Amino acid sequence: MTAFICTRFAQSILVLFIMSLLVFGGVNLVGDPVEMLINPEADQAEVERVIRELGLDRPVTEQYWYFLVNAFKGDLGSSFIFGEPALKLIIQRMPATLELALFSLFISLIIAIPLGIYAGYNPDSKASKVIMAGSILGFSMPTFWVGIIFIMIFAVQLGWLPSTGRGEIGTFMGINSSLFTLNGLSHVFLPALNLALFKISSVIRLTRAGTREIILQDYITFARSKGISEKRVVLIHVLKNILIPIVTVVGLEFGSLIAFSTVTETVFAWPGMGKLIIDSIYNLDRPVIVAYLMIIVTFFVFLNLIVDIIYTFLDPRVRIKGDHQ
Amino acid sequence: MSPKLRKFLEFCKDFSSNKVALVAFFIFLLILFVAIFAPLVSPTDPYDLNTVSIMNSRLPPFSEDFSGNYFLLGTDGAGRDMISAIFYGLRVSLGVGVLSGIFALIIGSFFGISAAFFGGRYESIIMRIVDIQLSFPSILVALIILAAFGKGVEKTIIALILVQWAYYARTARSSALVEINKEYVDAARCLAFGNTRIMFKHILPNCMAPLIVVGTLQTAHAISLEATLSFLGLGLPITEPSLGLLIGNGFEYMYSGDFWISIFPGVALLITVASINLVGDHLRDMFNPRLH
Numbered sequence: 001m002t003a004f005i006c007t008r009f010a011q012s013i014l015v016l017f018i019m020s021l022l023v024f025g026g027v028n029l030v031g032d033p034v035e036m037l038i039n040p041e042a043d044q045a046e047v048e049r050v051i052r053e054l055g056l057d058r059p060v061t062e063q064y065w066y067f068l069v070n071a072f073k074g075d076l077g078s079s080f081i082f083g084e085p086a087l088k089l090i091i092q093r094m095p096a097t098l099e100l101a102l103f104s105l106f107i108s109l110i111i112a113i114p115l116g117i118y119a120g121y122n123p124d125s126k127a128s129k130v131i132m133a134g135s136i137l138g139f140s141m142p143t144f145w146v147g148i149i150f151i152m153i154f155a156v157q158l159g160w161l162p163s164t165g166r167g168e169i170g171t172f173m174g175i176n177s178s179l180f181t182l183n184g185l186s187h188v189f190l191p192a193l194n195l196a197l198f199k200i201s202s203v204i205r206l207t208r209a210g211t212r213e214i215i216l217q218d219y220i221t222f223a224r225s226k227g228i229s230e231k232r233v234v235l236i237h238v239l240k241n242i243l244i245p246i247v248t249v250v251g252l253e254f255g256s257l258i259a260f261s262t263v264t265e266t267v268f269a270w271p272g273m274g275k276l277i278i279d280s281i282y283n284l285d286r287p288v289i290v291a292y293l294m295i296i297v298t299f300f301v302f303l304n305l306i307v308d309i310i311y312t313f314l315d316p317r318v319r320i321k322g323d324h325q
Numbered sequence: 326m327s328p329k330l331r332k333f334l335e336f337c338k339d340f341s342s343n344k345v346a347l348v349a350f351f352i353f354l355l356i357l358f359v360a361i362f363a364p365l366v367s368p369t370d371p372y373d374l375n376t377v378s379i380m381n382s383r384l385p386p387f388s389e390d391f392s393g394n395y396f397l398l399g400t401d402g403a404g405r406d407m408i409s410a411i412f413y414g415l416r417v418s419l420g421v422g423v424l425s426g427i428f429a430l431i432i433g434s435f436f437g438i439s440a441a442f443f444g445g446r447y448e449s450i451i452m453r454i455v456d457i458q459l460s461f462p463s464i465l466v467a468l469i470i471l472a473a474f475g476k477g478v479e480k481t482i483i484a485l486i487l488v489q490w491a492y493y494a495r496t497a498r499s500s501a502l503v504e505i506n507k508e509y510v511d512a513a514r515c516l517a518f519g520n521t522r523i524m525f526k527h528i529l530p531n532c533m534a535p536l537i538v539v540g541t542l543q544t545a546h547a548i549s550l551e552a553t554l555s556f557l558g559l560g561l562p563i564t565e566p567s568l569g570l571l572i573g574n575g576f577e578y579m580y581s582g583d584f585w586i587s588i589f590p591g592v593a594l595l596i597t598v599a600s601i602n603l604v605g606d607h608l609r610d611m612f613n614p615r616l617h
């Protein structure tokens with residue numbers, strides 16, 4: 001067990017190291033940030049001063065070494081554009097992204113679980129076929145394009161909901177979030193629904209498959225033979241049992257919501273981490289690009305490490321296979 | 326009738342049992358035709374500066390200009406005919422998607438089959454890399470490559486290959502593991518055929534069915550991902566206007582109500598991706614032994 005955790009931990013560190021080489025190497029091989037930053041009429045002395053200040057005159061290997069040493073101290077460099085620490089910029093924008101992802105997770109579960117249970121319970125009805133066709137459509141629709149259509153319909157044509165930015169921020173139990181004000185909710189609704197679309201499709205399929213399997217189990221037949229109403233069978237017995245796999249999968253995929261929010265945030269001008277990275281790529285703001293990619297890669301690597309470890313506790317088969325290797 | 330032909334006809338009959346998938350397949354063929362012959366079927370060449378006039382910019386659908394040119398789907402901000410731009414865009418989108426899919430199929434099945442064949446340390450290292458990569462969402466993998474190395478056609482294709490190869494590797498390995506224990510592989514070994522020959526002439530053809538299923542679904546995914554990346558301005562450069570770039574161009578006109586500039590390329594993208602997905606979904610059901 002300990003050996004398994006140690007190997008996995010070592011692998012995670014190795015992945016992070018390779019990623020840092022790839023990201024840092026790639027970012028430093030393309031583009032010239034000085035050109036973007038400096039007034040084109042600046043003289044040679046000025047250009048050289050800026051290059052020296054940013055540390056760009058040193059060899060790439062030396063820059064990488066400084067980057068690693070500083071990263072361990074929690075310093076991922078300062079933004080060329082804002083002049084502030086990149087880490088601080090990202091952390092400032094993290095709550096906006098997290099609240100968008102959480103709210104869209106909530107929307108997708110509320111919509112998808114009832115539809116999935118219905119489609120699994122009546123697999124041959126017309127409505128179920130429509131639901132399943134809809135879920136394939138949901139997989140096929142490009143998220144950003146749906147976002148554009150949402151803006152066009154609900155913001156431009158109907159004028160019901162705002163289409164850009166984050167709304168007023170309220171405080172509840174010491175947490176600041178735009179989810180606690182009406183204005184904030186009206187701002188978050190469209191982007192969250194947009195981000196939820198993909199998840200809705202996958203949760204519908206998952207729920208439907210789970211329901212179809214569970215409905216054949218003995219305990220459902222037993223519950224029915226006890227004379228429990230069909231409504232209770234579905235709402236209590238079926239729902240409770242499909243929630244377990246759904247919660248696991250959805251929990252695991254929370255990370256992918258954060259990754260995909262890059263697209264939604266750009267369409268809806270949502271001031272989160274995703275918009276920051278896209279803006280930084282446009283501006284060739286290397287420290288922010290590197291910091292964002294390293295933070296998100298670290299996040300994913302450790303999320304997976306934790307999931308792997310939890311699985312070995314829950315399912316001994318994984319552990320045996322791991323020890324065997 | 327040769328057995329091969331009979332088998333093929335049986336497959337066609339099986340495939341046609343699902344009417345939705347059949348329709349989707351023909352729609353896809355039509356799209357493919359339009360994409361390949363874009364210069365012939367388009368009413369105008371949208372990137373020929375001699376015919377495009379800025380005077381025609383942002384004309385709504387079904388309009389005509391002074392010299393009698395008809396614009397079925399309207400024009401964009403530069404006065405280009407939308408339907409022609411979409412046909413040319415389909416060409417770029419499908420080209421990038423299919424090309425990256427083929428490369429990923431080759432690379433993925435090479436590593437997958439060789440991992441299953443040789444086993445041991447080699448297999449566990451390859452499959453560990455596959456597992457690690459699949460734990461990252463596809464858009465993040467693409468974002469890392471394009472954010473670090475910048476945009477461009479080759480870089481987009483490389484990013485799409487990197488996103489997809491692991492799926493092919495995993496599929497190829499799992500079907501190759503089944504095939505390796507079959508008698509024909511033993512027979513080939515007894516004949517002292519080389520490893521390469523056994524892997525790619527004997528095992529690979531028998532793993533093709535699941536690889537084709539993964540291939541269709543992955544190609545749809547790649548096309549959609551390329552559109553997303555190009556929309557974000559990270560994928561293809563403006564010299565290669567794919568559907569994603571067209572949608573992105575229309576985005577800025579949307580607040581003034583010129584919906585057609587970004588809606589129609591999106592519809593084309595949706596139909597393309599959905600038709601491939603429907604075909605892939607049906608193929609998966611057909612090849613899934615548990616459903617028979």
